[in-house]
Amino acid sequence: MYQNQNLQQNQPMLNSQQLKKDFPILSRVINGKKLTYLDNASTSQKPQSVISAITDYYTNHNANIHRAVYTIAQEATLAYESTREAVKDFINARSAEEIIFTRNTTESINLVAYAYAATTLKPGDSVMVSALEHHSNLVPWQEVCRKTGATLKVIPLSGDPELRYTLDFEWFQKNIDASVKILAITQASNTTGTIVPVEKFIEVARAHGAKVLIDGAQSVPHMPVDVQQLDCDFLAFSSHKMLGPTGVGALYAKKELLETMPPFLFGGDMIREVHQQEATWNDLPWKFEAGTPNIADVIAFQEAIKYLRAIGMQEIAEHDQELAHYAKQQLEAIPQIIIHAPKNAKQMTGIISFEIPGVHPHDIAEIFNSDNIAIRGGHHCAQPLMETLNIPATARMSFYIYNTQEDIDTAIEAIKKVIKIFSPKK
Numbered sequence: 001m002y003q004n005q006n007l008q009q010n011q012p013m014l015n016s017q018q019l020k021k022d023f024p025i026l027s028r029v030i031n032g033k034k035l036t037y038l039d040n041a042s043t044s045q046k047p048q049s050v051i052s053a054i055t056d057y058y059t060n061h062n063a064n065i066h067r068a069v070y071t072i073a074q075e076a077t078l079a080y081e082s083t084r085e086a087v088k089d090f091i092n093a094r095s096a097e098e099i100i101f102t103r104n105t106t107e108s109i110n111l112v113a114y115a116y117a118a119t120t121l122k123p124g125d126s127v128m129v130s131a132l133e134h135h136s137n138l139v140p141w142q143e144v145c146r147k148t149g150a151t152l153k154v155i156p157l158s159g160d161p162e163l164r165y166t167l168d169f170e171w172f173q174k175n176i177d178a179s180v181k182i183l184a185i186t187q188a189s190n191t192t193g194t195i196v197p198v199e200k201f202i203e204v205a206r207a208h209g210a211k212v213l214i215d216g217a218q219s220v221p222h223m224p225v226d227v228q229q230l231d232c233d234f235l236a237f238s239s240h241k242m243l244g245p246t247g248v249g250a251l252y253a254k255k256e257l258l259e260t261m262p263p264f265l266f267g268g269d270m271i272r273e274v275h276q277q278e279a280t281w282n283d284l285p286w287k288f289e290a291g292t293p294n295i296a297d298v299i300a301f302q303e304a305i306k307y308l309r310a311i312g313m314q315e316i317a318e319h320d321q322e323l324a325h326y327a328k329q330q331l332e333a334i335p336q337i338i339i340h341a342p343k344n345a346k347q348m349t350g351i352i353s354f355e356i357p358g359v360h361p362h363d364i365a366e367i368f369n370s371d372n373i374a375i376r377g378g379h380h381c382a383q384p385l386m387e388t389l390n391i392p393a394t395a396r397m398s399f400y401i402y403n404t405q406e407d408i409d410t411a412i413e414a415i416k417k418v419i420k421i422f423s424p425k426k
């Protein structure tokens with residue numbers, strides 16, 4: 001198995017410059033310029049160990065899982081199921097039965113929306129989401145409410161200028177009641193970078209009898225997340241945002257809930273017995289994994305988890321936050337810029353959105369691209385949030401373990417170039 005040459009364990013601080021060497025794509029040069037990758041909220045890059053694990057699977061172990069008795073099939077099954085154990089340990093679930101592999105966060109949320117919410121909600125019930133949600137944690141709930149007659153309620157942003165871009169917890173406390181059966185809330189916004197103190201929301205929601213789904217797409221890759229400590233009912237996240245391959249997501253759900261929920265998809269592998277007119281379901285977690293799964297990528301996901309754990313999630317959280325703080329300071333020094341991020345650096349994950357009035361974020365991203373700097377300009381799949389903020393789009397930089405202050409300095413130079421080209425007014 002491939003060893004990452006540049007990963008040194010238990011370092012007091014991340015040596016991001018060194019870590020970059022484990023990520024082949026980061027040495028890619030386009031038009032004479034090295035790639036500066038600052039779009040990690042969208043997807044992360046992959047270390048060589050993850051890339052090699054995919055090749056190793058297809059080269060040495062390729063076989064379908066859970067079925068055949070021959071050696072390579074047993075190896076494939078073992079490797080696939082050991083990723084489940086790794087995911088379980090990573091988020092501190094009680095048992096591997098509580099970990100379902102899906103395609104991504106979106107599918108994990110849809111699984112809960114259809115197999116849990118759509119089968120239990122009725123008119124008079126409500127689902128609560130927040131104003132910070134990605135479309136993935138909003139549209140499935142809109143659909144479920146439409147189908148069941150339940151009402152969708154939205155926790156607004158705080159009106160306090162000191163607390164801009166954070167959620168109005170007092171509103172939440174006042175408005176939650178026994179009609180709210182599900183609170184579906186993000187732990188970190190992919191647009192403003194706001195870290196939501198979900199522990200507080202979970203405690204109140206549970207006291208009112210609501211089940212809680214946490215959208216962990218932007219938190220699980222960037223900070224320690226412990227499902228037992230949080231006491232959430234569901235947690236959804238994606239491998240591709242945490243150094244792993246695309247096409248793999250995970251859903252954590254409490255076992256007692258999974259036991260009562262009907263399957264989401266039906267077909268092979270999720271059954272115990274099938275007769276002409278009826279069927280019974282497999283044990284957990286396989287009851288929720290119909291058909292041949294994404295075996296190679298699930299196996300490679302384990303390498304991503306190993307890589308993150310070798311660094312330490314607390315160290316990663318601090319590193320990402322330090323970079324976001326540094327980027328914010330640099331941006332604040334440029335008078336033309338409006339920053340869309342919480343005031344308190346502790347409430348920010350490694351994401352920062354900004355605007356240059358008079359310049360479309362797509363133009364900003366284009367000019368960055370001419371220097372081979374990857375950032376995102378757009379609504380970031382959070383159109384209702386854009387409406388609330390009364391802006392069409394933002395430019396967004398998002399950081400990860402291999403990003404350095406020099407990467408941010410490179411981005412700041414590109415911003416100065418944008419300003420020079422467009423000469424927007426202060």
Ligand SMILES: Cc1ncc(COP(=O)(O)O)c(C=O)c1O
Pocket residue numbers: 041042104105106107134136137186188189190215217218238
């Ligand atoms: C907060 C949040 N939730 C959900 C998603 C959806 O993730 P995926 O596209 O992997 O399903 C994203 C993706 O950017 C996200 O940032």
